[in-house]
Amino acid sequence: MAELGIPEKFINWIMLGTATVTYRFNVNGDYTEILEAKRDDVLLFSRGDQSIDIMLDAFQNFSKSTGLIMNPKKCKEFFGGMDDNTKSAVLLNTGFTEGQFPIRYLGIPLASKRLNIHHYLPLIDKIVCRIRHWTAHLLSTAGRIQLVKSIVVAITQYWMHCLPLPKAVLKRVDSICRNFIWTGVTVTMDWYHVMCHNIARPRAKVILWLAFQNRLATKQRLFRLGFLQHQLCELCEKEDESLDHSLFACPQTVGIWNAILHWMGISDFNNLNFDWIKRKVRGKGARMSLLKAVIAEVIYGIWVLRN
Numbered sequence: 001m002a003e004l005g006i007p008e009k010f011i012n013w014i015m016l017g018t019a020t021v022t023y024r025f026n027v028n029g030d031y032t033e034i035l036e037a038k039r040d041d042v043l044l045f046s047r048g049d050q051s052i053d054i055m056l057d058a059f060q061n062f063s064k065s066t067g068l069i070m071n072p073k074k075c076k077e078f079f080g081g082m083d084d085n086t087k088s089a090v091l092l093n094t095g096f097t098e099g100q101f102p103i104r105y106l107g108i109p110l111a112s113k114r115l116n117i118h119h120y121l122p123l124i125d126k127i128v129c130r131i132r133h134w135t136a137h138l139l140s141t142a143g144r145i146q147l148v149k150s151i152v153v154a155i156t157q158y159w160m161h162c163l164p165l166p167k168a169v170l171k172r173v174d175s176i177c178r179n180f181i182w183t184g185v186t187v188t189m190d191w192y193h194v195m196c197h198n199i200a201r202p203r204a205k206v207i208l209w210l211a212f213q214n215r216l217a218t219k220q221r222l223f224r225l226g227f228l229q230h231q232l233c234e235l236c237e238k239e240d241e242s243l244d245h246s247l248f249a250c251p252q253t254v255g256i257w258n259a260i261l262h263w264m265g266i267s268d269f270n271n272l273n274f275d276w277i278k279r280k281v282r283g284k285g286a287r288m289s290l291l292k293a294v295i296a297e298v299i300y301g302i303w304v305l306r307n
């Protein structure tokens with residue numbers, strides 16, 4: 001910070017904020033004594049040779065002098081350009097488990113490749129979930145602007161400190177804020193609650209996200225764009241493959257939904273479509289959470305099947 005020419009006064013303030021974090025726990029109404037923050041996540045980089053041993057030695061020394069001991073079960077190793085034999089030797093030596101990218105570090109996705117648009121979904125989710133909790137009709141326009149300025153912009157800026165945000169993501173954030181400020185409508189995307197707090201795998205959520213926006217490359221769509229000669233459904237070969245047909249109406253997929261929804265104890269799905277999902281998936285609780293995940297995974301499964 002000193003090298004960047006930040007005045008000493010500011011540096012002291014920042015250091016005060018980052019180096020003197022304390023916690024207090026409330027146990028059955030009584031506060032515990034103030035505890036100093038002593039734990040932090042650390043990223044260490046090393047070459048895949050004896051440097052690992054040297055690093056582990058240094059870590060042991062650090063443990064001896066500070067009393068901070070690492071838990072191998074909570075440590076993960078990430079490899080780049082390494083053969084399987086060396087990998088397993090390193091894993092055996094350190095006792096760590098192998099991690100897979102992308103991971104989230106301090107809320108930000110970390111990946112070895114260029115991030116895809118779906119890696120930014122947590123940002124959109126976070127903003128939408130925040131805005132949903134603000135009661136727009138009780139706020140003046142100035143109040144809404146203030147909330148957007150202080151909360152949404154701060155969340156977005158935190159991400160922008162670490163990553164360049166793609167244009168599409170910025171546009172999405174803009175449109176969410178614009179809708180909230182000018183119309184008071186929390187989110188115009190009425191399917192967002194299906195995405196919010198959905199515990200399905202990211203890849204399933206992306207397909208669900210695209211499906212809700214009718215952006216999946218169905219045969220009907222590709223046919224219209226001139227990429228295909230016919231638009232017959234891949235699975236039943238009887239009807240045109242629209243999104244509704246392939247996901248909900250095709251005889252091949254109806255069976256899958258029947259089985260899964262019966263298993264979930266749901267019987268009112270005669271007219272299964274996106275509107276049904278939006279209506280059905282409302283509310284909180286573990287059951288709703290499971291239903292959201294199941295819907296996302298079934299749609300993903302069907303989409304993979306037809307591909």
Ligand SMILES: [Zn+2]
Nearest residue numbers: 233235236250
């Ligand atoms: Zn079909």
